[in-house]
Amino acid sequence: MSSGVQQPTPTPAAEAVDWAANFPAVNSPEWGQMNRRRGALIWREIHATITQAEQAELDALQRLVGDATDRAFSFDEEAHERLRKIEERIRLEGKDVALSSPRRGG
Numbered sequence: 001m002s003s004g005v006q007q008p009t010p011t012p013a014a015e016a017v018d019w020a021a022n023f024p025a026v027n028s029p030e031w032g033q034m035n036r037r038r039g040a041l042i043w044r045e046i047h048a049t050i051t052q053a054e055q056a057e058l059d060a061l062q063r064l065v066g067d068a069t070d071r072a073f074s075f076d077e078e079a080h081e082r083l084r085k086i087e088e089r090i091r092l093e094g095k096d097v098a099l100s101s102p103r104r105g106g
Contacts, residue, residue: 019034019037019057019060019061019064020060020064023064023068026068026069026072034061034065035065037061038058038061038062038065041054041055041057041058041061042058045058
């Protein structure tokens with residue numbers, strides 16, 4: 001019985017790319033191609049049709065994407081400390097706030 005959701009079809013070129021050696025710039029057309037490949041692999045993982053080689057590729061892509069987005073959208077540590085101090089002052093006034101970056105912790 002089909003769930004009604006069709007598997008994304010990655011382009012053949014996407015499957016041939018060595019992403020670690022040719023990692024695309026964030027927001028470039030190649031980034032989109034890589035994300036389509038990731039999406040197809042995630043779909044296969046969710047539907048338990050992923051091979052061991054594909055799982056290894058997905059794991060590597062997930063690490064590379066996480067690192068790239070952390071670099072591209074990094075949160076300045078000095079700004080983070082200023083934000084933490086502002087939060088503390090607001091809390092001392094009896095208000096509940098959550099402004100800190102969730103990736104960096106509060």
